Amino acid sequence: xxxxxxxxxxxxxxxxxxxxxxxxxxxxxxxxxxxxxxxxxxxxxxxxxxxxxxxxxxxxxxxxxxxxxxxxxxxxxxxxxxxxxxxxxxxxxxxxxxxxxxxxxxxxxxxxxxxxxxxxxxxxxxxxxxxxxxxxxxxxxxxxxxxxxxxxxxxxxxxxxxxxxxxxxxxxxxxxxxxxxxxxxxxxxxxxxxxxxxxxxxxxxxxxxxxxxxxxxxxxxxxxxxxxxxxxxxxxxxxxxxxxxxxxxxxxxxxxxxxxxxxxxxxxxxxxxxxxxxxxxxxxxxxxxxxxxxxxxxxxxxxxxxxxxxxxxxxxxxxxxxxxxxxxxxxxxxxxxxxxxx
Amino acid sequence: xxxxxxxxxxxxxxxxxxxxxxxxxxxxxxxxxxxxxxxxxxxxxxxxxxxxxxxxxxxxxxxxxxxxxxxxxxxxxxxxxxxxxxxxxxxxxxxxxxxxxxxxxxxxxxxxxxxxxxxxxxxxxxxxxxxxxxxxxxxxxxxxxxxxxxxxxxxxxxxxxxxxxxxxxxxxxxxxxxxxxxxxx
Numbered sequence: 001x002x003x004x005x006x007x008x009x010x011x012x013x014x015x016x017x018x019x020x021x022x023x024x025x026x027x028x029x030x031x032x033x034x035x036x037x038x039x040x041x042x043x044x045x046x047x048x049x050x051x052x053x054x055x056x057x058x059x060x061x062x063x064x065x066x067x068x069x070x071x072x073x074x075x076x077x078x079x080x081x082x083x084x085x086x087x088x089x090x091x092x093x094x095x096x097x098x099x100x101x102x103x104x105x106x107x108x109x110x111x112x113x114x115x116x117x118x119x120x121x122x123x124x125x126x127x128x129x130x131x132x133x134x135x136x137x138x139x140x141x142x143x144x145x146x147x148x149x150x151x152x153x154x155x156x157x158x159x160x161x162x163x164x165x166x167x168x169x170x171x172x173x174x175x176x177x178x179x180x181x182x183x184x185x186x187x188x189x190x191x192x193x194x195x196x197x198x199x200x201x202x203x204x205x206x207x208x209x210x211x212x213x214x215x216x217x218x219x220x221x222x223x224x225x226x227x228x229x230x231x232x233x234x235x236x237x238x239x240x241x242x243x244x245x246x247x248x249x250x251x252x253x254x255x256x257x258x259x260x261x262x263x264x265x266x267x268x269x270x271x272x273x274x275x276x277x278x279x280x281x282x283x284x285x286x287x288x289x290x291x292x293x294x295x296x297x298x299x300x301x302x303x304x305x306x307x308x309x310x311x312x313x314x315x316x317x318x319x320x321x322x323x324x325x326x327x328x329x330x331x332x333x334x335x336x337x338x339x340x341x342x
Numbered sequence: 343x344x345x346x347x348x349x350x351x352x353x354x355x356x357x358x359x360x361x362x363x364x365x366x367x368x369x370x371x372x373x374x375x376x377x378x379x380x381x382x383x384x385x386x387x388x389x390x391x392x393x394x395x396x397x398x399x400x401x402x403x404x405x406x407x408x409x410x411x412x413x414x415x416x417x418x419x420x421x422x423x424x425x426x427x428x429x430x431x432x433x434x435x436x437x438x439x440x441x442x443x444x445x446x447x448x449x450x451x452x453x454x455x456x457x458x459x460x461x462x463x464x465x466x467x468x469x470x471x472x473x474x475x476x477x478x479x480x481x482x483x484x485x486x487x488x489x490x491x492x493x494x495x496x497x498x499x500x501x502x503x504x505x506x507x508x509x510x511x512x513x514x515x516x517x518x519x520x521x522x523x524x525x526x527x
Contacts, residue, residue, distance in 0.1 A: 025390055032401050039404045134420040134442040156421070176424045176524075220524050224422050319421065319521050336421050337518035 041306060046340060049302045049314035052087060056300055057318055057333050066331050068293040069093070070234040070268035088303040093235035094317065095297035099157035100140060100149075101132045101171075102164035111243045113152055118143050128167045132175065152240060156297035158322065159225045161213075162204050162289040166190050169225065176220050186217065200249055202286060211324070223322040229292025233274060234264050236291065250287050252278060269293055296320050297336075313341040399502065406475050407512045413459050413473065414450075414496050414514035418442040421521035426493055428485065435483055435496060437516075438464070450496055452481040457498060479503050486513045494519060 059075040079089045098107070105120035114120065123143050133139045136149050144153070159172055170187035174180055193213070197203045205213050207227040214221055231240070238261055245252035256278060271293055275282045282288050300316040317337035360368070419426065419439045429436040434451035438444050445464045452458070456476035460469035478500045486495040495515035502510070 029393065035401045035404065131444075132420065132422060134418065159422075172422060175422060178425075220424065224522060317518070321522070334521060335519070336521060337418070338515060339415065339517060 042312065042342075045304055045306060045312050046314070049304060049312065049340075052082070052089065052302045053300050053314055053316050056089070056091065060298075060318075060320070060333060061331060065268060065270075068234075068268050068270055069232055069295040070293070071265050072268045086304070088301075090299075090301045092299040092301075093232055093295040093297070094154055094156045094299045095158075095295060096231045096236040097154040097157070097240060098152055099159070099164070099230065100136050100153040100155050101127065102157070102159055102168040103153070104163060104165050107243070107247065110247050111152070113148055114143055115145060124165060124167060127165070128171070131171050132168070151237060154297075156317065156319075157230050158223065158228065158296055160230050160289045161190065161210065161225050161227055162202075163230070163286055164225075166194075172225065173217070173221065176224070177217075201284070202249075204286065204289065222324070226322045227289065228294070228296075228322050229289055230296070231291050232295045233260060233269065233291050233293060235295060241291070244287065244290050250281060250285050252281060252287075294320070296322070310342070315339045315341060403510055407514075409473065410457075410459065410475065410498060410512055411514040413448065415517040416441050417448055417516040418518040419516060419520050421518070423520045424523055426520070426523075428493065430485060433481075433483055435485065437496075442518075450483055452478075452483055455479070455503075457481050457483065457500065476500075477503055486515070492519075492523065 082089050108120045134155055166187045170183045173186045174183035205227050210227045211218050245257050298318050303311055303313040305311045318333045319336050321332045417437050427438050437448045440446040440448040440461050447462050449460050456474045460472035462469045480501040482499040484497050485493045486497040488494050497513045499509050499511045
């Protein structure tokens with residue numbers, strides 16, 4: 001018998017095996033715990049981002065001037081303050097551009113926006129053949145450059161019956177009802193109505209006339225088809241405003257354009273004030289169907305950073321639901337899109 | 343030397359070997375200690391196994407949830423549509439507007455102990471980009487609705503292969519929803 005103790009190769013082997021098993025289990029558990037913690041942190045961050053986005057929508061709802069959206073609204077102040085708390089927020093008016101699905105040929109030609117060799121008739125035919133598009137790229141890259149698409153157009157826009165291409169309205173009618181024949185009749189009804197127009201004196205359907213004009217179709221088309229101005233003068237890109245002002249039937253003086261562009265960051269105008277600034281032409285032409293003071297589609301982005309998972313961004317698209325002209329309903333926003341970007 | 347060892351060991355060594363009783367007592371003690379050690383190791387092993395399986399399935403579930411949410415989030419309804427056109431039959435749901443395209447359908451079903459998510463075009467039966475999640479002993483797939491009963495996504499209720507654990511429910515939202523749906527006759 002040895003006094004110094006004894007061991008065998010077998011015992012050493014068993015101990016070595018147990019050590020390896022223990023070590024690998026420990027490493028695996030450590031990885032699992034890390035993953036679980038990471039996931040919990042992300043979930044907490046997601047909830048926090050949603051809360052922040054909801055606060056912004058809540059501020060829209062409690063705006064002191066609910067029918068006008070501008071840089072003077074309290075939500076912009078809130079965005080500035082949040083930067084100090086390490087949360088980055090951004091708010092973008094995504095509807096104050098031309099609607100890619102409905103822009104009319106004459107406005108398109110006036111702005112000279114199409115790619116060389118492409119005509120507005122070809123675009124109209126393409127839209128007629130392929131229906132309404134929710135994505136601009138690559139769908140419209142044959143007709144516009146990437147820069148023009150992103151600078152001038154948006155898929156997020158309601159369909160003002162006065163300024164939409166009538167074939168786009170026919171497509172929309174078909175999507176909403178599934179009835180191609182009735183959709184064709186609807187387009188012809190609009191074309192017939194416009195036939196009564198004279199140069200410089202267009203026939204227009206005002207919000208208070210919309211219900212009687214649409215008749216039974218009103219229920220299925222409103223609020224997507226409406227007679228509210230689609231673009232907010234406070235946020236519209238300068239080029240679009242300039243194109244609309246300089247269009248031959250509008251012909252708004254350059255000094256009016258310059259006044260609006262230079263002062264809109266510090267001013268909030270109501271529709272009546274905008275009419276005074278632009279003059280009689282505003283109500284007498286389609287201009288008041290293009291340009292107003294309300295934003296319909298907002299993009300909200302909230303980003304937070306963490307050592308555990310890096311920056312996490314919540315992207316929301318919210319829509320303000322147009323209200324019927326004779327009703328004083330509460331203002332309503334709906335969440336259209338939600339996406340987390342990591 | 344032998345005197346020193348005797349002192350250290352504390353008993354007198356029997357030069358004639360062990361008696362039967364000594365052997366029996368020694369064997370009983372060794373057996374008892376062995377059984378206790380064996381039980382300890384076995385229990386520790388079971389516990390370790392349980393923790394490993396639990397954390398492993400938790401991590402797997404988290405990854406599964408992330409994938410399911412990402413796939414269902416790619417269903418993007420344009421805000422102008424008036425009908426979701428979802429076909430919901432038995433354990434299979436077909437949803438159009440995958441990546442915003444009306445002709446691309448997302449197919450979600452439970453088959454052979456797996457939740458299967460894939461895409462296909464409207465006019466074909468062939469599924470592409472098929473992802474398998476599982477195995478599960480059972481799973482229920484249903485449409486998720488908001489407080490106004492409007493469909494906003496898909497819910498998965500999955501039962502683990504070991505029935506003892508509770509079912510896991512994952513709700514995944516569509517990436518975008520229609521703005522205004524009017525029920526037409």
